[in-house]
Amino acid sequence: MSSEISIEALLTRRKKGYSLEAPFYTSEEIFKLDMEIIFGRHWLHVGVEPDVPEPGDVMVVDIGKTSVIVMRDDDMELRAYHNVCRHRGARIILKDKTSVGNLVCSYHQWTYGQDGELLFAEHMGNDFDRKCRNLKKVHIRSVGGLIFICLAEEAPDDIDRMAAAIEPYILPHDLRNCKVAKTVDLIEKGNWKLTMENNRECYHCVGNHPELTIPLFEYGFGFAPDGTNPKRMEHAAKYEALVQSCHAGWEAAGFPSREVERLADVTGFRTERLPLDGAGEAHTKDTRSASRKLLGSIGERKLGALSFWTQPNSWNHFMSDHIVTFSVLPLGPDRNLLRTRWLVHKDAVEGVDYDLNRLTEVWEATNQQDADLVEISHKGTLSPAYEPGPYSPYTEPLVEKFTEWYVGRMSEHLLGKQAAMGVAAE
Ligand code: FES
Ligand SMILES: [Fe+2]
Numbered sequence: 001m002s003s004e005i006s007i008e009a010l011l012t013r014r015k016k017g018y019s020l021e022a023p024f025y026t027s028e029e030i031f032k033l034d035m036e037i038i039f040g041r042h043w044l045h046v047g048v049e050p051d052v053p054e055p056g057d058v059m060v061v062d063i064g065k066t067s068v069i070v071m072r073d074d075d076m077e078l079r080a081y082h083n084v085c086r087h088r089g090a091r092i093i094l095k096d097k098t099s100v101g102n103l104v105c106s107y108h109q110w111t112y113g114q115d116g117e118l119l120f121a122e123h124m125g126n127d128f129d130r131k132c133r134n135l136k137k138v139h140i141r142s143v144g145g146l147i148f149i150c151l152a153e154e155a156p157d158d159i160d161r162m163a164a165a166i167e168p169y170i171l172p173h174d175l176r177n178c179k180v181a182k183t184v185d186l187i188e189k190g191n192w193k194l195t196m197e198n199n200r201e202c203y204h205c206v207g208n209h210p211e212l213t214i215p216l217f218e219y220g221f222g223f224a225p226d227g228t229n230p231k232r233m234e235h236a237a238k239y240e241a242l243v244q245s246c247h248a249g250w251e252a253a254g255f256p257s258r259e260v261e262r263l264a265d266v267t268g269f270r271t272e273r274l275p276l277d278g279a280g281e282a283h284t285k286d287t288r289s290a291s292r293k294l295l296g297s298i299g300e301r302k303l304g305a306l307s308f309w310t311q312p313n314s315w316n317h318f319m320s321d322h323i324v325t326f327s328v329l330p331l332g333p334d335r336n337l338l339r340t341r342w343l344v345h346k347d348a349v350e351g352v353d354y355d356l357n358r359l360t361e362v363w364e365a366t367n368q369q370d371a372d373l374v375e376i377s378h379k380g381t382l383s384p385a386y387e388p389g390p391y392s393p394y395t396e397p398l399v400e401k402f403t404e405w406y407v408g409r410m411s412e413h414l415l416g417k418q419a420a421m422g423v424a425a426e
Pocket of ligand 1: 108
């Protein structure tokens with residue numbers, strides 16, 4: 001941090017309803033705490049089960065300096081280990097994705113089983129106790145096919161409550177029987193919190209997302225009833241009526257749709273199935289399905305888009321024919337990785353059932369537009385003229401809920417820990 005003021009003081013004086021003070025976006029010291037407290041102790045969305053569909057499939061996820069092996073064992077269970085050899089610490093798996101029998105370190109060939117047990121270590125003598133050299137485990141949990149990991153010793157247990165609430169919404173889309181049609185990594189030149197704030201509102205959509213606003217109604221994210229012209233009021237009322245009738249119809253057909261909002265939980269989340277414009281089928285330029293094969297046992301194309309947002313690092317859209325998942329992984333105070341995956345039914349054939357460009361074009365364009373917005377936001381926070389600005393109470397309440405969650409989680413760990421040590425906060 002450039003000034004003498006402590007992070008504890010910055011957290012304590014954070015003004016509700018306003019963006020954060022600059023050091024939260026720019027300081028190396030706060031970034032390190034973000035990695036330790038937010039990304040080190042909460043459940044993070046890092047992938048989908050179809051990333052590791054077969055026994056022995058492995059995916060490596062890097063979170064700051066931590067590298068994690070996510071794998072599927074021969075019993076089809078998901079497992080996660082620190083990607084650090086228990087001999088002299090070398091990285092074991094070097095590729096982003098691969099398939100293995102055992103996990104073999106290339107340095108001196110120490111070999112670990114799929115359960116993390118050290119099976120083979122040559123030249124270590126008779127007294128060497130292999131048992132205390134097993135791979136270190138990382139918590140892993142699949143929620144309806146979305147993979148979450150937690151790096152903490154003890155993971156927050158409210159993920160069970162999230163799973164119980166969300167699985168009835170997402171299971172009909174049968175993510176586990178999808179395949180990843182495409183993954184795109186985009187480096188955004190801004191702090192990860194700016195990416196999350198940008199995601200939690202659609203105030204910027206009309207001005208910035210010509211493709212996304214073909215299927216997406218901006219009203220789904222709130223609007224100000226005053227100061228708008230009568231036509232806008234009329235549209236908003238129509239949208240509200242559409243939500244009510246669509247939700248009633250979808251729920252009657254067995255697709256839970258109404259909003260569930262628990263963004264303040266430790267494992268915070270929100271979901272809602274949103275009607276789409278036009279044909280109402282998908283996030284495509286013509287609002288129709290991108291894949292001919294519908295997911296799971298869904299027989300209805302016009303199912304809108306079920307959105308599932310999680311704290312701190314994901315948002316996901318489930319449609320009748322495809323799913324798009326997004327996870328944010330920080331790389332530095334001013335850089336983060338946005339990883340987007342598009343999934344279709346595992347039997348859908350590219351070029352026959354779906355066209356890859358049609359499937360991905362709306363979100364590829366939208367992601368780039370958002371990355372540009374994050375970059376200009378970040379540049380702004382570096383200026384001495386920057387000061388926290390007010391969020392719109394109509395179109396940015398979810399931004400406030402993200403920021404409140406962040407401040408709350410950081411405060412609990414930092415102020416709680418400090419109090420326990422008997423040190424007064426500045
Ligand atoms: S560091 Fe892995 S076997 Fe030596
Ligand atoms: Fe956006």
